[in-house]
Amino acid sequence: MTPIAYVTAEWPQAAVSSLADLGYQARTGGWGQTGQVLTADRLAAEAAGASVLVVEVERVDAGLLAALPDLRVVCTARGTPTNVDVAACTDRNLPVLSAPGRNADSVADFVIGVLICGLRRIPAAERHLRDVGWLVGDDLPYLHFRGPELAGRTLGLIGYGAIGRRVAARARDGFGMRVIHHDPFRLAEPDGTGVTLPTLLATADVVSLHCTRSPETANLIDAAALALMKPGSYLINTAGGGMVDEAALLAAVESGALAGAALDVFGTEPLPPDSPLLRCDRLLLTPHLAGAATDVAAHHAELICADLARLAQGRRPVHCVNVDELWSTGSRPGPRD
The missing domain is CATH 3.40.50.720 (NAD(P)-binding Rossmann-like Domain)
Incomplete structure (x- = not known):
C-alpha cells in the first residue's frame, strides 16, 4: 500500500x-x-x-x-x-x-524595498498624488518628497543570520552601503562588521531588525534605544511584533528625532483600525508581508x-x-x- x-x-x-x-x-x-x-x-x-x-x-x-x-x-x-x-x-x-x-530571500528583498520606499518617501508621494494632486500647496513635490541616496550610508542589522546576511549582501554589493551588525551569537565575524548594540544604534543611518522574537528581544527597541539612534535615522522591523515600543517610536518620528520607520509586524495583529500608527505618514506600514513572495x-x-x-x-x-x-x-x- x-x-x-x-x-x-x-x-x-x-x-x-x-x-x-x-x-x-x-x-x-x-x-x-x-x-x-x-x-x-x-x-x-x-x-x-x-x-x-x-x-x-x-x-x-x-x-x-x-x-x-x-x-x-x-x-x-x-x-x-x-x-x-x-x-x-x-x-x-x-x-x-x-x-x-x-523565506530569507523574500524578506531580504522586501527590506530593501521598504528601505528605498521609506527613505525616498515614495508611498507618501503616491498617496499625495492620488488624494490631493501634483503640487504640495504652491510648492513643487520635489521639495517635499525626497530623501538620501543609499551609497555611503550605514545600514545596521540587529541579527545576522540567514536573512540579515542576505540583506547585507544586497545593501553592500547592490547599493554601496556600509554594513554593520549586532548579533550576540556572532560576535567574532571575520568581516569585522560586528559592533555593540549602542554603537550600532548611534552609528547607523538605517537600523533593521533581524533577530528572533524571544523574551530577551521583547521591547528591544524601547524609548531608551530610540534615544540612542542617530538623529534623522530610519528604523525597519520585519522580524517580529513586540520588539519595538510602538508608542515610543511614534513619538520619536513625530518629533523629528527619526526620519521615519517601516513596520511589517506589530505588537497586536491584525493592526487595529484605530491604531495611532496609522495617522503618521512617515510610517510605512504593511500587513505582515515580508515573507510573502x-x-x-x-x-x-x-x-x-x-x-x-x-x-x-x-x-x-x-x-x-x-x-x-x-x-x-x-x-x-x-x-x-
Whole structure:
C-alpha cells in the first residue's frame, strides 16, 4: 500500500510530484488549499492513515498525534516549529522537519524595498498624488518628497543570520552601503562588521531588525534605544511584533528625532483600525508581508522533500529540530520505520 503524505501547507504541483517520486501518495487540503485553517478534529479526519503530515498554519499537538497513529514524520513549513508540539512528537519517536531560511530571500528583498520606499518617501508621494494632486500647496513635490541616496550610508542589522546576511549582501554589493551588525551569537565575524548594540544604534543611518522574537528581544527597541539612534535615522522591523515600543517610536518620528520607520509586524495583529500608527505618514506600514513572495512555497517544499529523502535512505535529516534526541537513541526513526 502506498504511504500517504497529507499536506496542509502551500505546496506547488512540482512538489506533489516530488512526493510521488519519494513513493508517497500526496493528499492536500486545509490552509494551503483553501485559506481556511482546519480544526483539530477535521485535520485528524482528513489526515487519517497518513505516514507524513506537512503543516504550515494548522497546529500539531499530543491530541492530534494520538488520533493519527500511522504518522512517522511531522513536517512544518516554517523556519521554526512554533505550531508543533516538538516534545510530544519526540515522545512518539517522530522526527519534526522544518524549513529554516525558506523565506530569507523574500524578506531580504522586501527590506530593501521598504528601505528605498521609506527613505525616498515614495508611498507618501503616491498617496499625495492620488488624494490631493501634483503640487504640495504652491510648492513643487520635489521639495517635499525626497530623501538620501543609499551609497555611503550605514545600514545596521540587529541579527545576522540567514536573512540579515542576505540583506547585507544586497545593501553592500547592490547599493554601496556600509554594513554593520549586532548579533550576540556572532560576535567574532571575520568581516569585522560586528559592533555593540549602542554603537550600532548611534552609528547607523538605517537600523533593521533581524533577530528572533524571544523574551530577551521583547521591547528591544524601547524609548531608551530610540534615544540612542542617530538623529534623522530610519528604523525597519520585519522580524517580529513586540520588539519595538510602538508608542515610543511614534513619538520619536513625530518629533523629528527619526526620519521615519517601516513596520511589517506589530505588537497586536491584525493592526487595529484605530491604531495611532496609522495617522503618521512617515510610517510605512504593511500587513505582515515580508515573507510573502510567491517562491517561498517552492523553497519550503524543496527543503522538506530533501529531508524526507534522507530519512528514506536511513540518513540524518539536515533540518530536523529533534534530531539529537531521536538519533542519540540509535533508533533511526523515519517514514517507514
